Amino acid sequence: MAVYNYSAVEKKWRAKWEVSPININDGKKPKYYCLDMFPYPSGTGLHVGHWRGYVISDVWSRYQMLKGHYVIHPMGWDAFGLPAENFAIKTGQHPEISTKSNIENIKRQIKEISAVYDWDMEINTTDPEYYRWTQWIFTRMFKEGLAYEKEMPINWCPSCKTGLSNEEVVDGKCERCGEEVTKKNLRQWMLKITAYADRLLDDLDDLEWPEKVKKMQSEWIGRSFGAEVDFKVKGSDESITVYTTRPDTLHGATFIVLAPEHSLAAGLATPDKKKDVEEYIYKASTRSNVDRMQDKDKTGVFTGSYVINPINGKEIPVWLSDYVLADYGTGAIMCVPAHDSRDFDFATKFEIPIVQVIAKDGEASEPLTEAYTEAEGILINSGDWNGLESSELKNDAPDIIEKMGIGKKRKNYKLRDWVFSRQRYWGEPIPIVHCPKCGAVAVPDDQLPLTLPDVEKYEPTGTGESPLAAIDEWVNTTCPQCGEAAKRETNTMPQWAGSSWYFLRYVDVHNENEPVSRQKADMYLPVDMYVGGVEHAVLHLLYARFYTKFLKDIGVVDFSEPFKRLFNQGMIVKDGAKMSKSKGNVVSPDDLVRDYGCDSLRMYELFVGPPDMDAEWDDSGIDGVFRFLNRLYRLCSENAGKDFALTDDMNRLKNQMIFEITRRIESFNLNTVISGFMEFNNKIIDLAAKQGGIDKETIKTISVLLAPFAPHIAEEIFEMTGETESVFSGNISWPDYDEAAMKENSMEVVVQVNGKVRTRITVSADADKDAVIDHAKESLGDKLPECIKKEIYIPGKIVNIVG
């Protein structure tokens, strides 16, 4: 009996692919760019969860190859980052050394997947020849005014001792280490991502991305439309501008609230309130963000001052409260307690009047027991606006207010500019020189890359200065503009810098003149399919979209969206938890590859469940796919040498198999592709036993269909039929099915009475409705209802007799 020696078979084909590479760009085939999110080369290596994403993208790549594409399927290393730096702090070893050995190990593991990565395209974000262009892009943003310096309170992680972007703060904690984030006043480099807010939002519509991710991005950008309204302070020249999305409720504003950090907050306190106000402002400044988020019970203090509501001249009190955010809108709001639940809570607690200005049926329903927040109803208590429809007024009011001269139309975003500098060592140095005369000057192109110098101490200083600041000979330089003595910027870029454009570089890795040539970009980009985890929904994926739009604006590329289609694979969990070294639940692919082979593990990674869902890992399940491959191998090796003729029955199975497998791949139900293979394999084995063999063409078809999933055994089987070329040579294409050949001669029809299955009949495939129903009634015998109300026939499936 022929035995499937997986390790010999896999070794053999890997060697063959090495000598004569598959997936050749002949310049004629259309391109298909299938990208993986490139990994951080961690010291722990890969686990079976990482494998899953790479298997999915490789199956898709190989499928596209068989559909006639030249597939761009690259891999690289996102190698700047904290673990390597922390390791350096602990051991004194340069991060470059540990990074290099980690890459070696992970690369070995990735090669075990036998994916069709083009290693000639490999990139590493820490390679000066790569980060030269990361820096170049920064200088271009600087020249366009999109990179700017600002001193302001930023998110600060006390444990990582660095500033963080808003996107890196999750639930008030550091995305990397989980430490509670504090505020620190620091001079920072910022990227003006807000200048792209509208495009980042509007362009989401055309992307073939999971709705979930699009929604997360759109909520993160958080665009709203409304108006700014000016309220004059009574007895003063000052006025307070508020932002509102509900200017239609302006008549109902009975107080205004300022954030405690508002610049006018302290000054508004009347002498008798001064002490209370100062105390409140001080207390608010000591409360952490987390505290502020968790505490829904509203606090506040009355300043003693009043402002005039410009629409009706009424005097309304000014309060301070920390439920108003200082850095959104104007840091001040008008409060309409009747129509906003937060204002309602506040007004109720502090006994401020509540005036209803919208009523569903035009009649006031005071006293209100809760805020009526819908923009639907008729305006009341609103002077000239009485009787108007609130939903319409909501849209018209900004213009009306602007015409009246009491405010202006305005849109706002939750998106903030991107805090781009890090006070750490292991990142791209920001290519800027600070000159006492010229100010901040970009390092000229011919001085790039600005390489990261060696330091003695990697430890972050914690003062807001990077370790680079300690190297005098590096810091002291001359101004590229005037030649006078000047100092280098010592902050580095965040890890996201390198990953925001790496997918462009892959197609032109050796270009010494530009990040990517326009010609290659036009030919091979953008990415057609991007596979990776969902954790980057508002981080990497937002940043990469921003970079791409910028690079389009300066003419580097000619498209504004980098990733046409996105697929988020589910996480592999073990004992209900994400695999991690600290939890001790990591399953390494290495042992499984040794014991079952690469093909078995590839198929099992898909078989564990729907690719977009999380899946619990269970080692024992791999036996199922392993047995399947063994049975398939035996069937093929026993028959490939025979000259058996194709029978009608086998032809039918073959076409059904092509149809089903293709349909399931196209709909990305990759787990059911594997079960489909098993199912057809069982049927084919049965039929082959019955008819004494199986023909060569069917064996070839099986091997082509299987090739994206289990490429080694597929090649081996293909070769058994006498073929000398690889399945992936480019001469073999994905098989078509013949619809006519798929059809069965007869079909089984279920017979129901009142929706319950009673029996089943076999009829010929072309039997007409009446014949089938007659047959069904006959088959029911005494179970046939005496009085028949209705007869339903769903062709090929069911007869239902309703009595």
Place this chain on the structure above:
RNA sequence: GCGGAUGUGGCGGAAUGGCAGACGCAGCAGACUCAAAAUCUGCCGGUGGUAACAUCGUGUGGGUUCAAAUCCCACCAUCCGCACCA
């Protein structure tokens, strides 16, 4: 609090509104074997029945339909995202 996803045998899961549980794991029985492994065959949701069969059954409760895991309404649980953005 708001939004989204998920909920089906012992387990992973399958099912264009049309036979619930395909396929696989685990388990049980048998064949082969001195024996074991491997392999092959059969059984494998609950209850009643020797069986044919009947009956219940897809988180819970309603509804629509000849027919519901699937559609609608309400609720429960788990996970994820957002969280005073005015």
